[in-house]
Amino acid sequence: MDTEDPAKRMLGFLREYARKFLNSRLMDERRSLPPALVSDFAEVGLLGLQIPRSYQGQELSHSDMNRVFTQLGAIDANLAVLCVVQNTLGTPPIVLAANEAVKQDVLPRLATGRALTTSAISEPGIGSHVRGMDTSARRNPDGGYTINGAKKWISLGGDARYVNVFAKLHDEHGQPLGITGFLVDSRTPGFQVGPEMLTLGLRALPQYDLAFADLRVPASARLGDEGSGAAIAKTAFMAGRVVLAASTLGAAMRSLELAQRFATGRTIATGSMAENGRIRQILAEAGAAVQAVEELLARIAAWRDAGEDVPDAWYFCAKILGCELAWSAVDSALQVMAARGFLDTNTVGQHFRDFRLFRIFEGSTEAITVYLGTVMRRNPAGFLALVDRLRPGAEVRELAGQVAQLIADPPGDAAARHVHASVVGDLVCWTMMAMVTSGAASRSPMHAYTALWAERQLRDRLRSAPYDLDERSLPTAAEFADHVGGFGEAIGDIDQKRWPAEEWRADPLLIG
Numbered sequence: 001m002d003t004e005d006p007a008k009r010m011l012g013f014l015r016e017y018a019r020k021f022l023n024s025r026l027m028d029e030r031r032s033l034p035p036a037l038v039s040d041f042a043e044v045g046l047l048g049l050q051i052p053r054s055y056q057g058q059e060l061s062h063s064d065m066n067r068v069f070t071q072l073g074a075i076d077a078n079l080a081v082l083c084v085v086q087n088t089l090g091t092p093p094i095v096l097a098a099n100e101a102v103k104q105d106v107l108p109r110l111a112t113g114r115a116l117t118t119s120a121i122s123e124p125g126i127g128s129h130v131r132g133m134d135t136s137a138r139r140n141p142d143g144g145y146t147i148n149g150a151k152k153w154i155s156l157g158g159d160a161r162y163v164n165v166f167a168k169l170h171d172e173h174g175q176p177l178g179i180t181g182f183l184v185d186s187r188t189p190g191f192q193v194g195p196e197m198l199t200l201g202l203r204a205l206p207q208y209d210l211a212f213a214d215l216r217v218p219a220s221a222r223l224g225d226e227g228s229g230a231a232i233a234k235t236a237f238m239a240g241r242v243v244l245a246a247s248t249l250g251a252a253m254r255s256l257e258l259a260q261r262f263a264t265g266r267t268i269a270t271g272s273m274a275e276n277g278r279i280r281q282i283l284a285e286a287g288a289a290v291q292a293v294e295e296l297l298a299r300i301a302a303w304r305d306a307g308e309d310v311p312d313a314w315y316f317c318a319k320i321l322g323c324e325l326a327w328s329a330v331d332s333a334l335q336v337m338a339a340r341g342f343l344d345t346n347t348v349g350q351h352f353r354d355f356r357l358f359r360i361f362e363g364s365t366e367a368i369t370v371y372l373g374t375v376m377r378r379n380p381a382g383f384l385a386l387v388d389r390l391r392p393g394a395e396v397r398e399l400a401g402q403v404a405q406l407i408a409d410p411p412g413d414a415a416a417r418h419v420h421a422s423v424v425g426d427l428v429c430w431t432m433m434a435m436v437t438s439g440a441a442s443r444s445p446m447h448a449y450t451a452l453w454a455e456r457q458l459r460d461r462l463r464s465a466p467y468d469l470d471e472r473s474l475p476t477a478a479e480f481a482d483h484v485g486g487f488g489e490a491i492g493d494i495d496q497k498r499w500p501a502e503e504w505r506a507d508p509l510l511i512g
């Protein structure tokens with residue numbers, strides 16, 4: 001193994017580990033990771049990927065982070081999410097904002113796998129709308145803080161020794177000081193875990209509810225300044241969006257690899273399946289999506305490794321298009337593999353189920369597309385700066401000009417503005433993708449196809465934008481509720497009995 005290239009060493013380790021020790025279907029069925037996995041991963045450095053070497057971490061470059069997460073995603077989403085949570089959700093707020101004594105104490109434990117970490121933001125009442133959180137912290141006269149509240153869906157929530165809890169802080173007199181982060185040792189009295197959430201996929205890595213009942217932490221637990229929690233979370237989690245896309249990319253690559261093998265060996269009515277025009281088209285489009293994501297992530301990583309500024313829009317684009325496109329490539333592979341794709345033992349079905357999550361967490365596609373569109377609307381010059389930086393050819397520049405016009409022409413009505421922001425966010429992402437792929441078009445015939453494919457996606461979206469933006473064609477919220485209310489006649493009231501081992505309480509948001 002190459003000790004000079006830590007990422008290569010990790011890739012070699014992971015490939016061998018997968019062959020010798022992993023059985024994803026069994027992990028799924030048992031809803032657990034193999035017992036030695038955490039310590040095995042720690043030994044090779046996978047739990048301290050970007051922790052500085054001075055704290056015993058690996059200090060990997062961003063390009064190497066992508067390589068490692070693509071490999072993890074290709075093997076199993078549970079492994080990818082374990083490492084995503086430890087390395088990009090739990091660790092960055094500590095590196096960024098904990099005080100030096102806390103870093104000296106905690107970071108080596110994380111880097112060597114003696115402790116796990118996560119971040120707790122989501123709550124029963126809020127997900128994407130972080131500023132609406134209810135968990136509260138009060139500053140005590142001794143300078144410490146008392147935290148009360150509840151968090152939901154926390155990955156590693158029942159396993160992590162250190163949890164970054166974000167809460168609305170008030171001073172001793174009840175005056176609001178803003179969202180603030182606290183590094184909480186989960187052994188502190190008042191830290192409560194449970195129940196475990198039973199999720200559609202990602203079954204080997206459970207999520208938990210957490211509750212804090214008069215949980216007292218010292219002043220040293222505070223992450224950054226009072227009131228700086230939202231900014232810390234934003235900065236700390238931005239880079240995690242790229243590795244989520246890198247992981248999904250790995251799953252898409254593995255799925256396409258299997259679909260291509262199947263198509264090559266399979267005979268259908270027209271002869272070789274791999275030679276059938278329609279199948280070639282499906283596979284080529286999925287391949288273009290995968291290559292486009294790969295290029296996009298490599299571009300971002302190269303800028304970061306060179307110490308260049310990367311505007312937030314690129315991270316949003318990576319999360320939105322990376323997770324959407326790579327997951328849809330998994331879906332295409334599953335369809336091409338037909339019955340074999342649907343089998344639980346053939347990997348692709350499991351990737352399909354597990355990576356569905358990546359379109360939802362750490363910023364759902366809709367929430368961050370609307371956010372990106374809103375930001376661009378406020379600062380149209382920001383979009384032009386993105387375009388100028390990559391200096392695309394005439395065709396893409398012309399399309400970018402049309403996007404800029406659309407950004408500059410928002411509607412007045414609130415609901416129409418939501419749609420407009422979403423259309424803008426999506427078009428901005430596709431402009432970035434078209435720029436990146438056109439820049440790489442000369443590298444191979446596949447790269448040329450991918451560039452044309454991405455440009456066509458942008459053109460098609462621009463063509464359908466006027467229809468998408470005509471919000472008046474939508475039924476009103478009340479009309480639609482009426483329509484769905486009528487389904488009861490066709491399907492009755494069929495809420496099923498809940499078994500004791502399941503989360504048995506009916507979710508109040510789902511009761512009719």
Ligand SMILES: Cc1cc2nc3c(=O)[nH]c(=O)nc-3n(C[C@H](O)[C@H](O)[C@H](O)COP(=O)(O)OP(=O)(O)OC[C@H]3O[C@@H](n4cnc5c(N)ncnc54)[C@H](O)[C@@H]3O)c2cc1C
Nearest residue numbers: 119120121122126127128153154155361362364366367370
């Ligand atoms: C397996 C799993 C693991 C998780 N791990 C963690 C964790 O470790 N830590 C943590 O803090 N959280 C975690 N989460 C929570 C996750 O981050 C949230 O589920 C996510 O932020 C979405 O929130 P929500 O589910 O409450 O949906 P909501 O935010 O209520 O969204 C509901 C719907 O509205 C859409 N929507 C939301 N905002 C907008 C908008 N502005 N415009 C248009 N549409 C919008 C969404 O796309 C979605 O379709 C996890 C979730 C899961 C399922």
